[in-house]
Amino acid sequence: MTAAPAVVGVIGGGRMGAGIAQSFAMAGSSVTVVESGVEAAAAALDRVAAGLKRAAERNALAESADQVLARVTTARSVEDLPPHVGLVVEAVFEDAALKARLLAAAERAVGEGTILASNTSSLSVTDIAAALIRPGRFLGMHFFNPVPASELVEIVVAPDTAADTVETVLGWTHRLDKKDVVVKDSPGFASSRLGLALGLEAIRMVEEGVAEPEAIDDAMRLGYKHPMGPLRLTDLVGLDVRLAIAEHLHATLGERFAPPRLLREKVAQGELGRKTGKGFYTWE
Incomplete structure (x- = not known):
């Protein structure tokens, strides 16, 4: 080695x-x-x-x-x-x-x-x-x-x-x-491209009132054995980071990566996730 x-x-x-x-x-x-x-x-x-x-x-x-x-x-x-x-x-x-x-x-x-x-x-x-x-x-x-x-x-x-x-x-x-x-080399590689697709759809579901963030996360964590749900992961990564990646993939791969309105609003309000104490969850 x-x-x-x-x-x-x-x-x-x-x-x-x-x-x-x-x-x-x-x-x-x-x-x-x-x-x-x-x-x-x-x-x-x-x-x-x-x-x-x-x-x-x-x-x-x-x-x-x-x-x-x-x-x-x-x-x-x-x-x-x-x-x-x-x-x-x-x-x-x-x-x-x-x-x-x-x-x-x-x-x-x-x-x-x-x-x-x-x-x-x-x-x-x-x-x-x-x-x-x-x-x-x-x-x-x-x-x-x-x-x-x-x-x-x-x-x-x-x-x-x-x-x-x-x-x-x-x-x-x-x-x-x-x-x-x-x-x-391709836009979003493998991990960011797939992870972002799931995360953006989860944000749209919150925006549409389908379910609360914790319910959506539990569905993926318990039903699909993900180590954590896509919204909690978004809080850990940073909503501003997720938005920047979404904007890049939107420009290179098309409308399926268009950032949801709720994501833009939270970033504009400074709700960036764990690093600011609030995102889709409230953090100590």
Whole structure:
């Protein structure tokens, strides 16, 4: 099995970026998290530390949390990434132009053998690759939240992605103790496209007064053995994130992904789910 890269760079230290950094650090890699400001960098390290504390409570660490955290450092810009980094994962919010700009800058800062990846849930990996000099060393690595506890990484292959790049990354995902699904680049890939279709229909049912959110969720959880219902999952993902993905798929795949009025209203009112305390449910 391919060993995890000795040095990993993660661009963005939010919830997803911190989780990715934690996962690679737990697998033995040294990780540099890129955040632009001192406060943002400190917050990213705090997120990793909190995640490691939870992992320790689950007895999921082979060493102490402090030992793992010692392998995580921060940098102020992609230009400060270690030149010998084996993998750089971009994990900023879903803005294709921003992702392309940061990955192109990272490509200039690292060695020719470094693999670059975007943690996007729906954006075109092919379009992002167009900004790169070496698109064969680039693919999508769609991680799921919370990253350390999630079992899956969706590997998204663009037309120019080299076969050995895919093979290497599959070895790394196994070292992270995660399973992979490999998909060709297409709008929404497999997971977001199917998950969003279910989530949007559930929102339309609430909008039409078919049932309350908890009843709809229970129907899918108890009747179809989903680990959680589509509306609770929407709250966890973030209604704003769901709306952005829906707008992208609406533009690329047509009317079946048109965002429901209720989703737009809740986002406009700041009801974004768990992160704001209210979405389809009220959260502590």
